[in-house]
Amino acid sequence: MTHAAEDGGGAQGSVEHAVIARYRLTGDGFGEPGERAAVRAAQSLMSEAIEGAGVGEFDGNEFGGGEVALFAYGPDADALFAVMEPVLRDLPLRPAHVVLRYGSASEPSAGERLVEL
Helix, strand or coil: CECCCCCCCCCCCCCCEEEEEEEECCCCCCCCHHHHHHHHHHHHHHHHHHHHHCCCEEEEEEEECCEEEEEEEECCHHHHHHHHHHHHHHCCCCCEEEEEEECCCCCCCCEEEEEEC
8 A cells, every 4th residue: 555645634534643654775766675575564563553452544655765654644643653663663674763743734733743763
């Protein structure tokens, strides 16, 4: 699944928070096959954990330009990140960081918090 560029709307029509993780890959493209496999495995674990905890949904990834971005959305960015954090920290790709966005991207007042991994 590939996440489309910021579309500005939440799936349920309400304000949704976001957790966006970005990892550096080998080279300037889509990374090595082992890196892509590690990301796919992490996505599966995060999707199960997020759904199991009922804190939102894992929305997919975007590979390119020597990095991968992983996207998840829910009503509470902190609760979502708490469920995702162990898997995000286990991914061996670095440098990496996570942005917790409190509100939709189209809201100018949406706060953000950066977490280095």
